[in-house]
Amino acid sequence: MGSTSAENDSKGVGRRDLIKRSAALGLISVPTMSFLSACASGGGDDQEKAEAGKKSAENPLAVNESAKMEFVLFDGGFGKEYAEDAVKLYEKAFPKATVKFSATQKIQSTLQPRFNGGNPPDLVDNSGAEQMDMGVLVGKKQLTDLTPLLDAPSYDDPNKKVRDTLRPGIVEMGQFDGEPVWILYYAYTVYGNWYSKKALDSLDAEYPQTWDEMLAVCAKAKKKGMAGWTYAGKYPYYIPFSMSPMIAKVGGVEVLDAIDNLEPNAWKHPAVKTVFEAWYELYKKGYVLKGTPGLDHIQSQTAWAKGDALFLPNGSWVENESAKVIPADFDLAVSAPPGIDENDKMPFGTIWASGGEPFIVPAKAANGAGGMEQLRVMLSEASSKNFTSKVKSLSAYNGGTDGIELTPGLKAGVAALELAGDNVVNPRMQDWYVQLQKEKIGVSCLGEMMAGRLTPAETIKKIQGFADEAAKDSSIKHYKHQ
């Protein structure tokens, strides 16, 4: 063989030559490849849809009896057992069908490529930290309208439509703009101030109904070495769970609607200022547990369960999530936020309650009817009861709590809903404008205010700035309360 040195051109392949030519080859190959790029993510492989089955009283959605059905569940605070039980019922109704059920915490990492490739599963519980953005899914027409499901007869009573068996607000929450219902929220969450009735009793205090009473309770607690409040300092967007219904109570529900609609100066309403100042007072008077701004939700819940702080703004999942740290004699309770005084626009009891665990049927699902049928099964009274007793949460099915033993938190939640009556508010910031609500308003404003680094006036100005920015941002889809 010839030498590999460059001088020896006449024989063999010189080293420099080799490098030069390989570089040239590389340069050619790059543009050639880019021609193929045009269809890299173009979904050429949309899956084939299952043929419709025979419509009957037992099968109102005309599910193909032998078609495969795939169901992906978010494996979070509620676990997966309740869904597995519902899958068994589906399999019983359609013995020829095979059901592929899986539960994951990684909703987005597992499903984003499948949505992108046009072969998503038939039913998805799009929840958790890796929730796919609903606004984008709706905007890009990736979801099935669930109206046929809502108009189908309910599982228990053929004379009643599914939609008539749901709790207030569930159907509206699934809508984005206009009639179609894209999402069915299966859990029903009560938000508010969570506390230990036992701790409150030990202070010889009643749950406060006005802010002065609240401050008095906090002062009492402080004397006993207990902080009045703690919250998820790293995720300050838990604060609105208590703050938003308070704003509604003080200024009326229109204030919240204006905020959700991103109307100009919505945050400058006097009610917002009053409420912010009230909360800021908690910080100024030292009623917030020391170190709270550095705690995450689990740490703050643990501190609260240990009795370091009296109140915690949270949702009804806290009972299940913190089950291990809440002492047996804690006597968990939830109440609507106190208002300011008797001049408030709404009565005491005004609370935030709304759907949780959003279920969707992808538009490109092969067996969308099967996915909807599975939801219909889950919305039966029996499945709902099963859910409530297993995971300590209410479901979207209205009722279904008779005859099962309710845990303290759940019982308090039901009582709070009864007290609220029609005064249930449902701010939509957190599902319409996720980044605005969580990062900008939550972390950058409310968190900073409660850590004492912004005054209420500065906070309002900053939030209004963020809201105006979002209203102008054409890359975000905008929604309005109907």
Next chain:
Amino acid sequence: MQHGKYRFIVGFLAVPLGLYALFVVWPFIQSIYYSFTDWTGLSPEFEMVGFDNYSRMLDDDIFWKSLWHSVLFALLVPLVTLGLALFFSFMINVGGRKRKGGPVITGVRGSGFYKIAYFFPQVLSIAIVALLFQFAYNPDSGAVNSLLRGIGLGSVQPLWLGDPNLALWCVMAVLVWSTVGFFVVLFSAGMASIPGELYEAALLDGASRFTTFFKVTLPLLWDTVQSGWVYMGILALGAESFAVVQIMTVGPGGPDYSTSVMVLYVYQKAFRDGQAAYATTIGVALLLVTLAFAALVMKLGRRERLEY
């Protein structure tokens, strides 16, 4: 002998070049291409939008904040890490006094132990390190504040990761802690290859440790330091800063975006907000920053090579 030359070249190079093009060049081109679309990442349909994403990026405050933090990461973290590593490895290998019967050039007492102690964090995955420190920084029950209380500084109880003025430094400190050991080992290897006679000559001339370090060790180690700098900087711009920020200042990038870095922002835009195209745009910006960083370090670090 010329016969079949090109067949040989093609046969020899086709596979590796193809793999390189497919897995290295191709993704770059793809992301640049996507940065001109409105792709969401959640649907296969998208359209070309020209430079919309780029003009949006230039107006995006969070992008600029993240960029600034990334630049800090790329400049400060390597500076501190390499500085510490140089100091440690010098002490371990050269810094000791002559002991009776021992070699002339030796490390400080117990240097074998120090070597292991420094290297230890390297065996832990960065995710575990970040989690550990997340607990340590817990202002309520974490190790750092407990220590402060323990030594009578109960009145000084910073919020650490909860304080926008401290969070970024806390995160950087963790990164330094976890990578310094690697460079101690790397530089130790470099120092081992420096001939002992040079040190002996310096000692005979009465040079102090300080002089020895700056006149002998550092110049002879310069190549290693320079590659270490580039390596560390890219690490700090990319994977490692993502891991520590994502895990420690969970979610949104610290209070008031105080720890947000470019990689994290790319991730959030692509996998949380359903704006994959915008994410690739930031990715392109990150690519430029990384290239500029590497070029700068190579340029500034150019020195005459010392032969020994």
